[in-house]
Amino acid sequence: MSALKLETATQAAAGAEDVVRIDPLVEEGRKRPSATLTRREWLVAAISTCGYLGVALLMLPLFGVSLSDVTGPTAVLFIVAYALVSRIEFEIGSGAAVPTELVLVPMLFALPPAAVPLVVAAAYVIAAAMDIAEGNLRPHRLPVVLSTCWHALGPAIVLAVWGTPEPRWEDVPLYVAALGAQFAFDLISSLIRESFGFGVSPAEVIAFLRPVFLVDALLAPVGLTAAFVVAPNPIALVAVLPLAVLLWVFARDRHSRIDQALALTEAYEGANLEARRDGLTGVLNRLGWDEAVGQEQERIRRTGRPASLIVVDVDGLKAANDRWGHEFGDAVIRTVATVLTRGVRSEDVVARVGGDEFAVLMPASGEAECERTVRRLGELIGRRRVNSEPLSASIGFATCAASDDLGAALRKADARMYRAKHSAHVTTSSGDDRRRSTT
Numbered sequence: 001m002s003a004l005k006l007e008t009a010t011q012a013a014a015g016a017e018d019v020v021r022i023d024p025l026v027e028e029g030r031k032r033p034s035a036t037l038t039r040r041e042w043l044v045a046a047i048s049t050c051g052y053l054g055v056a057l058l059m060l061p062l063f064g065v066s067l068s069d070v071t072g073p074t075a076v077l078f079i080v081a082y083a084l085v086s087r088i089e090f091e092i093g094s095g096a097a098v099p100t101e102l103v104l105v106p107m108l109f110a111l112p113p114a115a116v117p118l119v120v121a122a123a124y125v126i127a128a129a130m131d132i133a134e135g136n137l138r139p140h141r142l143p144v145v146l147s148t149c150w151h152a153l154g155p156a157i158v159l160a161v162w163g164t165p166e167p168r169w170e171d172v173p174l175y176v177a178a179l180g181a182q183f184a185f186d187l188i189s190s191l192i193r194e195s196f197g198f199g200v201s202p203a204e205v206i207a208f209l210r211p212v213f214l215v216d217a218l219l220a221p222v223g224l225t226a227a228f229v230v231a232p233n234p235i236a237l238v239a240v241l242p243l244a245v246l247l248w249v250f251a252r253d254r255h256s257r258i259d260q261a262l263a264l265t266e267a268y269e270g271a272n273l274e275a276r277r278d279g280l281t282g283v284l285n286r287l288g289w290d291e292a293v294g295q296e297q298e299r300i301r302r303t304g305r306p307a308s309l310i311v312v313d314v315d316g317l318k319a320a321n322d323r324w325g326h327e328f329g330d331a332v333i334r335t336v337a338t339v340l341t342r343g344v345r346s347e348d349v350v351a352r353v354g355g356d357e358f359a360v361l362m363p364a365s366g367e368a369e370c371e372r373t374v375r376r377l378g379e380l381i382g383r384r385r386v387n388s389e390p391l392s393a394s395i396g397f398a399t400c401a402a403s404d405d406l407g408a409a410l411r412k413a414d415a416r417m418y419r420a421k422h423s424a425h426v427t428t429s430s431g432d433d434r435r436r437s438t439t
Helices: 024-034 039-062 073-085 101-110 113-133 139-146 149-162 169-198 202-230 234-239 241-274 286-303 317-324 326-343 367-383 406-438
Strands: 090-092 095-097 307-314 349-352 357-363 393-400
Touching (some): 039 149, 039 169, 073 101, 073 113, 073 234, 073 241, 090 241, 095 202, 101 113, 113 149, 149 169, 202 234, 286 307, 286 406, 307 326, 317 326, 326 367, 357 367, 367 393, 393 406
Antiparallel strands (some): 090 095, 307 357, 307 393, 349 357
């Protein structure tokens, strides 16, 4: 059975010209086996695994199956074969399928059907152990692997209840029902695990399973045909392995091509990000800022939630450059960028939009939160020194409601910033006149 494999995804579409675009799910899926599980993810997977093993163990006495049926030579043969075939991950559509149907169907007739769920679990443990030894899977993710075994329960229960000892063509409707039960158990268990544990929407889970079920449906007749030979003589299972090897060759080639596409995408995105970063400060440049504002405008129209803008202009930078040199001016710009980055939320966008001017975009932020941020930034800037010289900056801000335009809010923030700068300049000039007059 080609159990749902969210550990890998597939290539989406190749981009136009020389740019290769990869569905973000591909990169996310490839990182999952080495990622650390949250407590919730581990708990949901562990509960699913315990439920599966509990049902599998209960089936043994319920249908009169002994442990020797699970540990005998025939069972060991199928465990090894299933473990090897389960490692053939053929990326297709938006999910990944494994051609275990080639082994599962013959196993349902060569072994007592009630023994099959435990044999499948043992095979998955062996396959996971190989992945762990190769460094491709974290040991604590074993419950996630075992929680994908539920597909084996459906056909095992159907055939155990029906009690057919050997495959017969006249029982094809029964086998169709067994395949349907396989899909049902896989779908329900996957929806529960992925939705409650990993936060994947039901629509996404169904999209992952669609190509998986298609592969299972296509391989099931091949497995059933093999069952006529394998059921009386289990060693004949080796006749199915050449097809599995062929699928492995195709899967490896596809995997390599996706690896190359991901490498190209990473290189392109790195260059793309570099073009949108300010070389001196590391925050976004004007190009990156304009794109961020455009994307936020679309989000405002879509969600109806407001956004706020803050404009920061460094005071006296030209005079500082003339007096202390451009290295000092660069240090001032870098310090202001650091203060702004550390003084806002992680989801906020900081950009250097001019020589001495910065801007902050605050998604989903109202006036009150924006004003608090402005006060905090003003205090943080006022505390900083560069070569014992105090920093000073003029700040303007504005909030864009759902019905407004971010461009208008930016102009309003600019106007406030210039009024603040003019006010500071007038105050400073008056202070200079008083000092001159008293001297």
